[in-house]
Amino acid sequence: MGRPGTAALLPAAPGPETGPSRWTAAEARARIRAGLAAPTAGTAAGFTQANMVSVPADWAYDMLLFCQRNPKPCPVLDVTDAGSWRTVLADAADLRTDLPRYRVWEHGEIVAEPTDVLAHWRGDLVTFLLGCSFTFEWALLAAGVPLRHVEQGRNVPMYVTDRQCRSAGRLSGPMVVSMRPVPAGRLTAAVTRSAMMPSVHGDPVHIGDPAALGIADLARPDFGDPVDAEPGDVPVFWACGVTPQAALTASRPPFALTHAPGRMFVTDTRDEQYRVA
Amino acid sequence: MGRPGTAALLPAAPGPETGPSRWTAAEARARIRAGLAAPTAGTAAGFTQANMVSVPADWAYDMLLFCQRNPKPCPVLDVTDAGSWRTVLADAADLRTDLPRYRVWEHGEIVAEPTDVLAHWRGDLVTFLLGCSFTFEWALLAAGVPLRHVEQGRNVPMYVTDRQCRSAGRLSGPMVVSMRPVPAGRLTAAVTRSAMMPSVHGDPVHIGDPAALGIADLARPDFGDPVDAEPGDVPVFWACGVTPQAALTASRPPFALTHAPGRMFVTDTRDEQYRVA
Numbered sequence: 001m002g003r004p005g006t007a008a009l010l011p012a013a014p015g016p017e018t019g020p021s022r023w024t025a026a027e028a029r030a031r032i033r034a035g036l037a038a039p040t041a042g043t044a045a046g047f048t049q050a051n052m053v054s055v056p057a058d059w060a061y062d063m064l065l066f067c068q069r070n071p072k073p074c075p076v077l078d079v080t081d082a083g084s085w086r087t088v089l090a091d092a093a094d095l096r097t098d099l100p101r102y103r104v105w106e107h108g109e110i111v112a113e114p115t116d117v118l119a120h121w122r123g124d125l126v127t128f129l130l131g132c133s134f135t136f137e138w139a140l141l142a143a144g145v146p147l148r149h150v151e152q153g154r155n156v157p158m159y160v161t162d163r164q165c166r167s168a169g170r171l172s173g174p175m176v177v178s179m180r181p182v183p184a185g186r187l188t189a190a191v192t193r194s195a196m197m198p199s200v201h202g203d204p205v206h207i208g209d210p211a212a213l214g215i216a217d218l219a220r221p222d223f224g225d226p227v228d229a230e231p232g233d234v235p236v237f238w239a240c241g242v243t244p245q246a247a248l249t250a251s252r253p254p255f256a257l258t259h260a261p262g263r264m265f266v267t268d269t270r271d272e273q274y275r276v277a
Numbered sequence: 278m279g280r281p282g283t284a285a286l287l288p289a290a291p292g293p294e295t296g297p298s299r300w301t302a303a304e305a306r307a308r309i310r311a312g313l314a315a316p317t318a319g320t321a322a323g324f325t326q327a328n329m330v331s332v333p334a335d336w337a338y339d340m341l342l343f344c345q346r347n348p349k350p351c352p353v354l355d356v357t358d359a360g361s362w363r364t365v366l367a368d369a370a371d372l373r374t375d376l377p378r379y380r381v382w383e384h385g386e387i388v389a390e391p392t393d394v395l396a397h398w399r400g401d402l403v404t405f406l407l408g409c410s411f412t413f414e415w416a417l418l419a420a421g422v423p424l425r426h427v428e429q430g431r432n433v434p435m436y437v438t439d440r441q442c443r444s445a446g447r448l449s450g451p452m453v454v455s456m457r458p459v460p461a462g463r464l465t466a467a468v469t470r471s472a473m474m475p476s477v478h479g480d481p482v483h484i485g486d487p488a489a490l491g492i493a494d495l496a497r498p499d500f501g502d503p504v505d506a507e508p509g510d511v512p513v514f515w516a517c518g519v520t521p522q523a524a525l526t527a528s529r530p531p532f533a534l535t536h537a538p539g540r541m542f543v544t545d546t547r548d549e550q551y552r553v554a
Contacts, residue, residue, distance in 0.1 A: 060338065061337065064338065065356055068341065076345050079346070166365075196554065203553070276472045277472040
């Protein structure tokens with residue numbers, strides 16, 4: 001059921017026995033390093049996934065402060081020392097090669113979308129790994145909340161909202177959200193299960209009306225793929241770790257690297273570590 | 278039942294009708310600005326309290342990174358712009374005068390403990406306000422967890438542990454914890470209620486054995502007052518926002534300002550804002 005041009009890059013929807021959902025994080029990273037460029041929703045069940053943004057050290061304080069001042073879209077899971085491609089979230093991983101696809105940014109413009117950034121790496125880059133809502137999707141599934149984007153073999157849809165983040169130094173920009181259609185009878189489960197994991201965006205920022213976030217048309221996401229709602233589904237919006245990319249667009253730092261939306265860093269950390277109770 | 282030299286500075290234990298627990302945050306700050314220098318446990322029920330640490334801008338990235346890497350003891354609620362004594366947590370407050378007592382640090386040594394820092398303020402100071410466990414004490418009380426330090430009119434006891442924080446740049450040091458004796462039958466309530474508030478330290482870091490944290494003698498806290506346990510009480514340890522002060526001692530930055538332990542900044546923010554569900 002995937003859309004042309006997207007389905008071929010996607011892992012199969014997770015099943016109980018085989019497929020990407022059963023991979024360990026290390027297996028997922030090995031396949032990605034070898035060339036798999038698919039979105040990572042549904043991959044490596046139970047392992048935390050992370051957004052990535054790398055900025056020159058000169059911009060690191062602004063970015064860290066931006067994240068602190070906007071913890072809902074930008075929950076920081078790790079910050080590297082300048083130049084390092086290692087993270088405490090996965091000891092053996094290489095942040096230059098182990099994400100499915102990257103974006104290279106110059107003055108707020110995307111100049112390349114490579115599958116590794118070995119040729120773009122710089123010794124002054126500080127890398128931020130931010131929580132991702134894919135982390136709580138397993139908890140939603142376990143609570144009977146269907147994941148329409150995974151069922152339909154698509155990347156999760158993401159939208160730039162009209163809510164401005166609190167600025168920090170030279171960085172400002174709007175909040176980005178991800179959207180999942182949730183059956184009305186499962187809304188409480190979706191809210192409470194995600195709320196238990198504040199380090200990966202926590203509870204929704206809005207339920208119901210896209211216009212309340214300034215979103216004109218759910219069928220035209222700014223990132224990812226449109227997803228079909230089933231009858232009785234209600235759109236639920238969670239803050240999204242693509243928000244720093246909207247800040248790069250708005251604030252135009254001279255250089256940055258990020259992941260490509262929906263193509264995350266799969267860590268060795270277990271989702272349960274980010275559940276408060 | 279207060280100890281000599283402490284009781285006179287303490288507000289009365291909170292009662293249902295009158296006393297410091299019934300003050301608004303603005304009333305508490307006005308009394309503090311006028312000279313009240315008491316610990317703030319039990320003050321202004323329902324208003325979030327915060328630890329404070331101000332460092333020169335040159336040290337701000339190290340401090341922010343230290344907090345990010347140690348979110349359990351150092352949950353950041355706000356970071357000011359350099360030189361500002363204003364915070365989004367309480368629009369009308371002045372961070373130079375509105376805490377009961379401060380500490381002035383030079384090269385890791387406390388050189389003064391004044392009741393305001395007007396004479397010590399600098400234009401390059403970046404101020405960090407960190408979550409405080411006093412915030413969830415109201416939730417504990419509501420769940421039937423007695424607060425022995427408040428009952429006994431004492432400051433909460435705090436201890437330097439043998440657990441090292443993850444270092445950040447030039448900053449390193451051990452984790453500090455606060456301790457509350459909890460009746461064995463109320464441990465579940467104490468754990469679950471505090472876990473719901475991760476921005477103010479969340480669930481305990483240890484329950485039961487002080488030696489597991491390298492604490493030799495509960496009767497000799499490093500900060501605050503010793504508190505008497507009742508028969509059947511179990512010592513419960515929460516990460517504490519005095520931890521940055523242990524890092525100042527260990528890392529010796531040239532200058533810093535902090536609150537005095539237990540004498541917090543009372544914000545206008547409601548505790549409920551920090552409850553995840």
